[in-house]
Amino acid sequence: MAVRKLGRTPYKQQIADDLREQIADGSLSPGDQLPTEAELEKRYGVARGTVRQGIEILINEGLVVSARPKGHFVRERKPMVFRPQAEFRPRPYTPEMDAFMTESSADGREARQTIEVSIVEAPAEVAKRLQLDAGQLVAVRRRVRFLDGEPFNINDSYFPLDLVQDSEIMRPQNITQGANEVLADLGYRQVRALDELYVRMPTPEEVKRLDLSPGTPVGYHVCTGFTEEGKAVRVAVTVLPGDRHVVSYERRRETDPAS
Amino acid sequence: MAVRKLGRTPYKQQIADDLREQIADGSLSPGDQLPTEAELEKRYGVARGTVRQGIEILINEGLVVSARPKGHFVRERKPMVFRPQAEFRPRPYTPEMDAFMTESSADGREARQTIEVSIVEAPAEVAKRLQLDAGQLVAVRRRVRFLDGEPFNINDSYFPLDLVQDSEIMRPQNITQGANEVLADLGYRQVRALDELYVRMPTPEEVKRLDLSPGTPVGYHVCTGFTEEGKAVRVAVTVLPGDRHVVSYERRRETDPAS
DNA sequence: AAGTGGTCTAGACCACAAT
């Protein structure tokens, strides 16, 4: 049981490896409490700081969470599916609900979202994709979505201000038929979208808004929608906590001659 | 300059926040060295351990890397685009190259990959998607791809053994026209693919194979290819380091009546 | 009151690469 003295692997590594192994082989199941730090101190014969460094490794791998002051626990995961394609699908009419709400409540979960609408200077990232000059104004709908009371993802949608001024998009409420449909009614039907997905660690702000535990990376999904004429009319930025999402989509073979 | 005594934010947090701020506002640019630990110790008036904890936070956010024993540095990023759609596109004929190699060298970078082929019992994850029973045998092509000498991603492709036995897929060499084409020649042309993308921290094994630095999450991309008849004939698992990739794809509006 | 983890200190020794 003593884990000291080995090749030249640091103790903290050995401790992390040992516990990770126990998680992998089921000796420790999701939801189980790890031995207390005091206990591990004795088991491995090292100082408390070293035990903590070992646990720290597992926390940063997303395998363990700390529930103070109860102890450390093996993390449980229950990702939900995220389908970018859903945005383009026709949807049933359900007043006071938009795509997210509709999809989610279909799963029998309690869906809710907060909405803020404001007018801001386009962030560089957005301006570039909307083919605007830096500093031009855009309308933004910021939403935080909750599922069963837990924050689930962030979705900020940007629109060129002149397109949506005075439209339903500017009102901080759910849009029954979806913002895309409103945009279409205004003469800007989107027929094509470019999706980009980045994988990175969250910013401190994202950690707060989404209540992320350490070791949780996020997907950063940027979707730019274009009209038939090739005009970019919408940029949607979605932040997807890795522990709550699977991005899923389907593809069909492109028409390609031969080969 | 002294950062002590504040509301009740831990010193290590204040230190991390201070340095993060400097990175954000450009006082510290990508590639710059951070002040040494000894220097920060003096600047903030705390013990070295506390300084290290502050830096640790930034490392786990992926903002800082340690280049021992030179010092800590602001991380540089240069993601490359990853396009799942590329697999389905017709490609120019270039002997000894497959999709990855072709795409990459088009960018003027030196591409290389290692290939191992073996026959294994299907891992549960793969068996499920190939609609096989647990423990059935599959052929797997494991590749590690390098760009300019750096490991770039891992791609493991699984095929039901009976489909590909004795085909070119079993040989540990580049497949000129692509494995999908070989499969098509064998009578299993894929017309549809289901993509799933998970975002998580890497396993220690992935860290080693891809030489990831701490604070680097990965995208875990599982692509299942189906024939016209709906038979799953291929599962490709790709591990994409977040600091080297952007996943990108395009969508067109699905044909939907009205709404 | 007891027990958990969270933070911090002070000091020690080590490995590694540049000088």
Next chain:
DNA sequence: TTGTGGTCTAGACCACTTT
């Protein structure tokens, strides 16, 4: 040889929740 960060120890005090 020097200076960097990496590891480890021993001990202290704190905050929070449960008992």
